[in-house]
Structures are given as C-alpha cells and as structure tokens.
Amino acid sequence: MSIIASRCGVRMAPSPRICRFCTSSDLLNFGFAHLRVLHQVPGIHFCQHHGSALHDQCAHCHASIAIDGPWRLTGGGCSNCNGDETTASFAHNESPGSKSFSLLLQRILGGSESKQLLHAPTREQMRRIYIGKPHSPQQLLRQFLDWWRVETVDDLALILDTEINVDRTVTFLRGNIQPLPYPLLTALAAFTRHLASDPQGFAQTD
Incomplete structure (x- = not known):
C-alpha cells in the first residue's frame, strides 16, 4: 500500500494513524488490523467511513502508535506503557x-x-x-x-x-x-x- 501511495505522489504521515472502529472490526474479523493508506496521508484527520477522528498516540503516555508488521498491527496495549486507550495528537472540526x-x-x-x-x-x-x-x-x-x-x-x-x-x-x-x-x-x-x-x-x- 505504501508503494501505491508513492506512485501517486502522496507522502505518508510520520506516525501511523488508525480509526478505532476500523481497527476493532479488523481485529474481530482477521486477528490483526490493516493500516488504511488514506488514513496515513497528511491532512486526513477523519475516517472516511465512520467520520471518527484518527488516533496516532497513546492516551496515557502520548507515545506514537507502534505497528507490529508492515502496514498492520495486532492489537494489545501501548508498547511504551501498556496503556489500552488511544487518542489524536491533533484535532480539528470536520468541514x-x-x-x-x-x-x-x-x-x-x-x-x-x-x-x-x-x-x-x-x-x-x-x-x-x-x-x-x-x-x-x-x-x-x-x-x-x-x-x-x-x-x-x-x-x-x-x-x-x-x-x-x-x-x-x-x-x-x-x-x-x-x-x-x-x-x-x-x-x-x-x-x-x-x-x-x-x-x-x-x-x-x-
């Protein structure tokens, strides 16, 4: 998916971003969650399907969300503090x-x-x-x-x-x-x- 983005001339955000609804659905159906390409593009702060704010950090220690493999994560707590909640480091109103x-x-x-x-x-x-x-x-x-x-x-x-x-x-x-x-x-x-x-x-x- 990163190859697709680079061919389109679109750079990726430095920290992975996730929609908690997409992630929960993927974990339930597949056992791991896919990172959506569109969610990683700078300027995208909301999920296009759920309208929810995209999260990119731990809600407790503010560490970036860690991925367990290429373009995916397997759930579990924060790799830094083991916290189980995420939040957005930057938020604005959808328009x-x-x-x-x-x-x-x-x-x-x-x-x-x-x-x-x-x-x-x-x-x-x-x-x-x-x-x-x-x-x-x-x-x-x-x-x-x-x-x-x-x-x-x-x-x-x-x-x-x-x-x-x-x-x-x-x-x-x-x-x-x-x-x-x-x-x-x-x-x-x-x-x-x-x-x-x-x-x-x-x-x-x-």
Whole structure:
C-alpha cells in the first residue's frame, strides 16, 4: 500500500494513524488490523467511513502508535506503557473542505482520478471562475478558508501539515500555474470543483 501511495505522489504521515472502529472490526474479523493508506496521508484527520477522528498516540503516555508488521498491527496495549486507550495528537472540526479533500485523495489513490491535479481542465475551471465572477482572489481565498472552517492560512497549514505561501495561492486562484505543496494543491483542486459544481452557493458568499 505504501508503494501505491508513492506512485501517486502522496507522502505518508510520520506516525501511523488508525480509526478505532476500523481497527476493532479488523481485529474481530482477521486477528490483526490493516493500516488504511488514506488514513496515513497528511491532512486526513477523519475516517472516511465512520467520520471518527484518527488516533496516532497513546492516551496515557502520548507515545506514537507502534505497528507490529508492515502496514498492520495486532492489537494489545501501548508498547511504551501498556496503556489500552488511544487518542489524536491533533484535532480539528470536520468541514466541507476536509470531506472533499478526503474524497479527492481517495479517488487518486484508487486510480479513478489523475494525480496530475494541474491538468488543463482544473486550470480552465479556475480561470473561468475567476473571470466570470466579480470576486477578487483575496475573496476567493477567504471563501476557501471558510470552506475549511478556519480563520487563517496558518490554521489551514496546520491541518494540511504543509507550508502555505499566500502570494502563490492567490496567483493560483487567478487561474495560473504555481508550484504548490501537494496537500495544498489537492485542497485547491477540490475547492475548484466545488465552485464549478455549486455556482449559486458561490454567488451567495461574500
């Protein structure tokens, strides 16, 4: 599964992340739990099936979740303190932006969506949105942040675990190619498709 992710150009988070519902189901059915590829991607903090926050550390000593083999774990307590509860080291509220980001990454990893997110249709969609609406790139950026339910670019950078250059992001929102980090590019591609599919909602947003 890590090979699949690397071919798609998606890097993995440094610490394994699990959904406790997926893990419990796997342990019951197979005796061990699979690590889901999508759960390991930076910017993904919720299970796409259960909507639950992904856990990456022991709730008692805060040690990272240890895996017992390649891409799997066999249950049991924390390898550091033997604690039997896990928690998330970073949490935020799920949003329309995070859900669309997750769905797009799921399609990319599944092979039904191109990993080349700067292909012509995406650029043309953003260019048409920018030219056809009386909104400035700064207003588009504000709507993008509202879509993620965050106040600042720094807040979104923490969620996506990446650096965000505001000037390059605004230039992208004008419909121009910019060298952006893949998590941000994925989020912007999902946002572009959202605007293209919901022009009425776009028009109602200041």
